[in-house]
Amino acid sequence: MQRLLRPGWVHAGAWTLATGAAVTLSWFGVHTVLAGTAYDPPRALPVHDVPSPRADPQSSSTHRPKPPSPTPTPTREQPRKPAGDEKKNRTHEAAPPPSRSPSPSRTPPSSGSVRGATVPGGRAVFDLGSSSASLVSATPDEGWNMRIWNTPDWIRVTFTNGDTQSSVFCRWDASQPRIETFTG
Incomplete structure (x- = not known):
């Protein structure tokens, strides 16, 4: 067996x-x-330093027609009934349906031109207006750290990696906004 x-x-x-x-x-x-x-995560697409001519799109899947201007609707006032008849003649009126037209998104228009600067350690992009500027984005390279300072006259973005440091300044203290880079 x-x-x-x-x-x-x-x-x-x-x-x-x-x-x-x-x-x-x-x-x-x-x-x-x-x-x-x-x-x-995906990296940000680069912003070109030179503006390129763009054609307006022919159509868009998100394009919506402008809503018609609202016209005032006449309201009917119903005579007030005596307090004793309220319970007998109570009717339920439907609330007006909510508006289905989407509210247009309000994006502030760009105040000037968008310019970027790339330094060892990362990239900073600014929106340059006629008398001031704003930071659009700042992206450090892999392994680098980033710090941002905002003042009434300038914006500083500094990228650091150990003892290595690079900075991008956007200044508008005495003239139109300008971008300056420093590596060290």
């Missing part, structure tokens, strides 16, 4: 070892591929 059971156990053990080896080999292959995949 033991002779008949022994080949069955040998086959089951061999199958278990072969299956375990195949699963292990497959797992290490998949794990290596997944470990090499980058799941970093």
Whole structure:
């Protein structure tokens, strides 16, 4: 009887070892591929320093027609009923339906031209107006830190990595806004 059971156990053990080896080999292959995949957030698209001519789009999936100007609707005043008749003649009036037209989004118009500067450590983009400027975006390179200062006359963006430091200044203290870069 033991002779008949022994080949069955040998086959089951061999199958278990072969299956375990195949699963292990497959797992290490998949794990290596997944470990090499980058799941970093997308980087910001660069802003060109030179303005380029743009054509207006022919159509847009988000284009909505302008809502008609609201016209005042006449309101009817109903005579007030005596207090005793209120419970007998109570009617439920439906509330007016909410307006379905979307409110137009209010985006402040750009006050000037958008200019960017790239330094070792990152990039800063400013909206330059006639007498002031605002920071649009600042993006540090990988491994760099960033710090921003805002004052009434200038904006400073500094990128640091250990002892290395780069700065982008946007100044409008005595003239129109201008961008200056410093590396060190």
